[in-house]
Amino acid sequence: IDDGTPRPTSEWIIVQNHVNPRVLPELWTKLENFAISLGRPITLNSAYRTPEYNASVGGARNSMHVQRKAADVQWGVTSVAGRVDMIQKAIDAGISGIGCYNSFIHVDIGAKRHWGSSGSAASQFEQYKPVLRANGYSA
Numbered sequence: 001i002d003d004g005t006p007r008p009t010s011e012w013i014i015v016q017n018h019v020n021p022r023v024l025p026e027l028w029t030k031l032e033n034f035a036i037s038l039g040r041p042i043t044l045n046s047a048y049r050t051p052e053y054n055a056s057v058g059g060a061r062n063s064m065h066v067q068r069k070a071a072d073v074q075w076g077v078t079s080v081a082g083r084v085d086m087i088q089k090a091i092d093a094g095i096s097g098i099g100c101y102n103s104f105i106h107v108d109i110g111a112k113r114h115w116g117s118s119g120s121a122a123s124q125f126e127q128y129k130p131v132l133r134a135n136g137y138s139a
Helices: 027-039 052-057 080-094 128-132
Strands: 013-017 042-046 070-074 095-099 104-106 113-115
Touching: 013 027, 013 095, 027 042, 027 070, 027 080, 027 104, 080 104, 080 128
Parallel strands: 013 042, 095 113
Antiparallel strands: 042 070, 070 104, 095 104
16 A cells, blocks of 8 residues: 555565555654664564554554554564563563564554453463563553
């Protein structure tokens, strides 16, 4: 979908072909800083979504993706320690919304909150709770 907004590019961010990377510049910068802190490029599974596309993939009606404030990033690591490190580095890069799923981490610049694979904080994976609590995320 080309809405005329320039397509951002970065050596630190790999954008899958089906992904619209036209997120807010503030998020793009934080994604780059996140990748740099990891010392490796990150791969986006999702970024900006039109309302129609968001509905077709079952996204929340007022999703941060529709507001250009969110991206889904492949974990790129399988160990718990590696994923905990990613969560910490995302927070350090200025990410405030964190959703942890089996194959990716949702990151956004909305309100400070976290959730697990069912979309609620109660479903957050146990192994990620300590790093989230240490950074002031409740439940």
